[in-house]
Amino acid sequence: METIDVDYGRLRRYDTTKPPLKQRKFFTAVLRALCSIALTGQEYRIEKINMEGITPPYILLSNHMYFVDFELNSIATWPHSVNNIATIDGYYRRPILMEWLGCLCKRKFTTDMTLLRSVKKVLREYGDILCMYPEARYSPVGTTAILPDSLGKLVKAQEVPVVVLLHHGNYLHSPFWNYRKPRKVPLYSTMTQVLTAQEVREKSAQEIGEIIRKVMEYDEYRWQEEQGLHITEPFRAEGFHKVLYQCPHCLMESRMEGKGTILRCAACGREWEMDELGRLHAKEGETEFSHIPDWFEWERSQVRQQLEAGTYHFEDEVDVWSLPHAWRFQHLGKAKLTHDMEQGFVVEGTYNGKLYHIHRPPLGMYGVHIEYDYCYLRPEDCIDISTSNDSLYCYPVKQNVVTKLSFATEELYKMKMAERKRRRNAERPSYTGDKRP
Ligand SMILES: [Zn+2]
Numbered sequence: 001m002e003t004i005d006v007d008y009g010r011l012r013r014y015d016t017t018k019p020p021l022k023q024r025k026f027f028t029a030v031l032r033a034l035c036s037i038a039l040t041g042q043e044y045r046i047e048k049i050n051m052e053g054i055t056p057p058y059i060l061l062s063n064h065m066y067f068v069d070f071e072l073n074s075i076a077t078w079p080h081s082v083n084n085i086a087t088i089d090g091y092y093r094r095p096i097l098m099e100w101l102g103c104l105c106k107r108k109f110t111t112d113m114t115l116l117r118s119v120k121k122v123l124r125e126y127g128d129i130l131c132m133y134p135e136a137r138y139s140p141v142g143t144t145a146i147l148p149d150s151l152g153k154l155v156k157a158q159e160v161p162v163v164v165l166l167h168h169g170n171y172l173h174s175p176f177w178n179y180r181k182p183r184k185v186p187l188y189s190t191m192t193q194v195l196t197a198q199e200v201r202e203k204s205a206q207e208i209g210e211i212i213r214k215v216m217e218y219d220e221y222r223w224q225e226e227q228g229l230h231i232t233e234p235f236r237a238e239g240f241h242k243v244l245y246q247c248p249h250c251l252m253e254s255r256m257e258g259k260g261t262i263l264r265c266a267a268c269g270r271e272w273e274m275d276e277l278g279r280l281h282a283k284e285g286e287t288e289f290s291h292i293p294d295w296f297e298w299e300r301s302q303v304r305q306q307l308e309a310g311t312y313h314f315e316d317e318v319d320v321w322s323l324p325h326a327w328r329f330q331h332l333g334k335a336k337l338t339h340d341m342e343q344g345f346v347v348e349g350t351y352n353g354k355l356y357h358i359h360r361p362p363l364g365m366y367g368v369h370i371e372y373d374y375c376y377l378r379p380e381d382c383i384d385i386s387t388s389n390d391s392l393y394c395y396p397v398k399q400n401v402v403t404k405l406s407f408a409t410e411e412l413y414k415m416k417m418a419e420r421k422r423r424r425n426a427e428r429p430s431y432t433g434d435k436r437p
Contacts, residue, residue: 003358004358005387005390011325021102022102027100039071045188048076056081059132065170066171076189077131083130083131087105088106098326110387134147138179139220152207153209155205155208159197173187178240180373231277238258249268330351344412368383368385368405
């Protein structure tokens with residue numbers, strides 16, 4: 001199935017292949033000052049581990065829970081300049097500023113061949129810090145999101161040290177599903193050199209990938225419990241149904257409601273209360289999942305079962321906005337979004353009387369970018385289907401479906417990868433057979 005890009009006429013698309021600029025010291029200082037101001041009144045601590053004597057260039061990997069991660073990273077790396085990999089919507093209304101800050105532009109969950117060249121420029125030519133958020137989005141439930149397999153290869157090719165900045169508390173402070181109502185939570189980050197340049201040279205890309213995966217593991221609800229951190233805000237479960245969208249009692253999807261401290265299934269009426277330590281308790285009978293990430297992973301397993309049984313299919317009408325350039329969103333209007341096991345994502349619509357057809361096959365996307373309350377457009381759920389030169393932000397008519405789409409993308413990719421591996425192994429010629437006629 002061929003992709004037919006949206007025809008914008010004379011409108012020029014943003015060139016994501018532009019090489020990054022070197023960040024000037026003046027900007028580094030201004031950023032540092034602004035980040036300190038933004039964090040005024042917020043309790044935070046940054047602990048540095050195994051960081052003695054390390055100087056740029058190095059690769060900085062950070063987990064991603066909310067914008068405050070960026071502010072803490074700027075403080076932790078001071079006085080050194082940092083070039084961040086940012087996505088196109090981060091450039092919205094401010095592409096020139098982002099360029100001056102030395103950012104590397106990327107569209108989410110697309111393969112970008114020029115990125116490696118830009119990364120090399122930052123590390124080798126500028127000798128600065130390259131910062132990336134390899135989860136590529138805010139964590140939906142305070143646990144590590146899926147990391148790309150290519151990360152080990154990218155690091156291996158650079159032969160510089162790897163530092164991991166792991167933040168705690170940021171998700172609990174402003175959860176992705178209700179970030180507009182922050183809670184009182186202290187923030188704690190560790191900045192650790194996890195691989196020296198020598199170790200990067202000696203280890204294989206796969207070993208490097210595994211080490212990074214291990215050190216980037218986090219679970220904010222476990223951390224909350226270990227710290228005995230009480231979150232007393234009476235709205236602590238508000239919006240939680242965006243993530244916990246399926247009822248473990250009656251199995252109904254998209255009928256959950258999170259209000260106050262209560263999560264409720266509108267289909268069967270079952271209720272769970274979220275306590276001050278972030279645990280769930282069923283109002284009646286046995287609690288299915290007390291630890292929130294367990295519920296989340298159970299939902300993933302439900303989607304996986306549908307995929308394995310071949311019953312998974314999604315289609316809906318969507319309202320589409322796109323971002324070919326960074327200055328403004330284009331309203332493309334109504335379109336049809338399909339996600340299935342054969343074709344992956346397909347968005348079909350017309351713009352200015354001309355058909356467009358965006359196709360992203362299952363093996364082309366290991367994950368997908370979803371939003372619950374997209375700050376740049378409408379404060380509702382949306383899903384971003386990007387290609388190398390455009391990003392389509394699709395608002396489905398069906399409610400509370402985007403988390404499932406995200407699971408389906410990840411699980412479908414894993415299944416197709418395993419299938420491909422099996423097929424390749426089967427096709428490999430056997431040398432053990434008897435060659436005599
Ligand atoms: Zn139910």
